[in-house]
Amino acid sequence: MARKIIIDTDPGQDDAVAILLALSSPEALEVLGITAVAGNVPLALTLKNARIICELAGKPDTKVFSGCDCPMARSLVTAEYVHGKTGLDGPVLPDPVMPVQDQHAVDFIIETLRTEPSGTVTLCPLGPLTNIATAFDRAPDIAERVQEIVLMGGAYFEVGNVTPTAEFNIYVDPQAADIVFKSGAPIAVMPLDVTHKALVTKPRNDAFRALPGPVGHAVAEMTDFFERFDREKYGSEGAPLHDPTVIAYLLQPELFKGRHINVEIETTSELTMGMTVADWWGVTDRTPNATFMRDLDADGFFTLLTDRIARL
Numbered sequence: 001m002a003r004k005i006i007i008d009t010d011p012g013q014d015d016a017v018a019i020l021l022a023l024s025s026p027e028a029l030e031v032l033g034i035t036a037v038a039g040n041v042p043l044a045l046t047l048k049n050a051r052i053i054c055e056l057a058g059k060p061d062t063k064v065f066s067g068c069d070c071p072m073a074r075s076l077v078t079a080e081y082v083h084g085k086t087g088l089d090g091p092v093l094p095d096p097v098m099p100v101q102d103q104h105a106v107d108f109i110i111e112t113l114r115t116e117p118s119g120t121v122t123l124c125p126l127g128p129l130t131n132i133a134t135a136f137d138r139a140p141d142i143a144e145r146v147q148e149i150v151l152m153g154g155a156y157f158e159v160g161n162v163t164p165t166a167e168f169n170i171y172v173d174p175q176a177a178d179i180v181f182k183s184g185a186p187i188a189v190m191p192l193d194v195t196h197k198a199l200v201t202k203p204r205n206d207a208f209r210a211l212p213g214p215v216g217h218a219v220a221e222m223t224d225f226f227e228r229f230d231r232e233k234y235g236s237e238g239a240p241l242h243d244p245t246v247i248a249y250l251l252q253p254e255l256f257k258g259r260h261i262n263v264e265i266e267t268t269s270e271l272t273m274g275m276t277v278a279d280w281w282g283v284t285d286r287t288p289n290a291t292f293m294r295d296l297d298a299d300g301f302f303t304l305l306t307d308r309i310a311r312l
């Protein structure tokens with residue numbers, strides 16, 4: 001029985017690879033819908049990019065929904081400096097022809113959680129948590145019906161990538177993150193601590209490029225473009241594939257290691273706004289609310305990713 005998921009996303013090259021990985025594995029994952037949110041680039045572009053990727057995957061029947069165009073309480077911060085002005089710079093891909101669903105993403109999330117049997121739908125946020133938190137805020141009854149939230153966001157040992165203390169997805173909408181982390185839903189977190197171990201080194205990128213068909217080549221072009229920022233900033237040997245770790249966790253959780261700890265979100269101090277305050281060492285009596293990942297079998301991750309992308 002395939003696991004039912006909703007992917008909430010702000011594509012972004014790494015979001016795109018995550019969506020491709022999910023759509024390449026229908027025996028394991030049933031993508032009920034893809035909900036676009038403002039983040040890496042404004043909503044109009046994340047919505048367009050989500051459809052570009054569905055068509056690249058050969059899955060134009062995927063339901064794509066338009067979501068929130070700005071954070072709950074702050075103005076939007078975008079990341080064209082990382083993802084390029086289109087949010088999907090790198091490969092040259094055709095404009096999408098598949099439709100956008102009429103229903104708003106937040107209403108889709110609420111309706112799906114209320115109509116599917118309780119505990120059978122997993123939410124996979126890959127960007128700012130605005131859509132998810134708005135749904136929880138508008139329909140408090142749905143949080144307990146969520147099977148699991150598996151999200152990319154936050155950082156502890158790795159500290160911030162957009163400020164000295166905050167990771168981008170959480171920083172863009174800290175109030176939304178606070179609502180999600182206090183929702184009581186089971187949460188698995190893929191922070192920078194683990195995603196910075198998923199680097200697209202040259203051999204790994206060459207493996208994408210060597211795949212038959214257009215998808216592998218497009219992925220290689222995306223990660224070639226996307227690595228500039230991290231290479232300059234961290235001197236890393238390639239792009240950290242942040243968002244695909246969420247989908248890989250659903251497919252092969254044994255690739256990951258982490259701890260079930262308390263994680264709270266800074267929402268008042270501008271100095272540390274959006275920091276995920278992770279009690280990794282258990283120095284407080286705060287209730288654990290999230291499984292916070294720190295280790296990854298990177299070779300196993302890239303073998304999974306390459307094998308699955310090859311299917312498209």
Ligand code: RIB
Nearest residue numbers: 012014126127168169242
């Ligand atoms: O900080 C990395 C995260 O921010 C990734 O999800 C990337 O796509 C951007 O949204």
Ligand code: CA
Nearest residue numbers: 012015126127
């Ligand atoms: Ca993202």
